[in-house]
């Protein structure tokens with residue numbers, strides 16, 4: 207099963223709206239960990255949603271970049287959830303969330319080195335072997351870089367996609383946030399992404415503090431990110447796109463309006 211078009215992140219505030227009004231979204235992205243519990247309300251709700259909407263799964267706990275061993279019981283639960291709800295794909299983040307069994311509850315950037323590339327390649331392959339399918343990894347927003355970096359983030363990602371035979375969830379807002387924080391041209395990043403491996407796009411809002419930008423997902427998408435999205439569409443085509451809002455979650459109608467704007471920007475960019 208595949209999905210195209212425009213989606214939204216499924217948030218508990220909107221369960222009833224989705225079930226009762228069946229709004230025109232092409233698919234929904236569900237946070238995997240919210241449903242990796244046996245029985246109970248969350249999974250029953252998701253089963254109901256799944257009858258009307260196609261879904262993709264998005265995780266936050268894989269910690270693919272960590273040096274801790276991969277959590278195989280987590281992967282088995284993830285696989286079981288996928289068997290139940292049949293998502294078009296499964297994604298997580300290109301990051302590490304802890305080390306030495308301490309969870310830092312943050313999506314931390316990788317050092318962009320050959321050693322890290324080899325480490326990630328082996329782990330992505332292990333994950334894909336367990337799940338029996340390719341995974342998507344998402345570029346994260348960052349605020350610091352490592353002194354040991356040997357290459358740019360975009361070179362690192364493009365190389366990983368090729369070596370590990372995985373796919374990309376391209377977060378256009380994260381590219382923008384990191385470009386402001388580190389002082390690079392975000393179009394250089396976008397232009398380096400291999401078209402055939404970009405399966406999904408995230409759009410989101412952030413907090414602009416002038417000297418730095420924080421990836422908060424609590425604002426509408428800003429004009430600069432819409433412009434970068436238009437550039438991305440010209441470069442990569444009509445990649446399935448969604449809006450992420452995780453804080454100050456508005457009424458569903460407001461997010462549907464923002465999704466219409468994404469439709470307009472994509473149509474104009476393709477015209």
Ligand SMILES: [Fe+2]
Nearest residue numbers: 344377408450
């Ligand atoms: Fe994202």
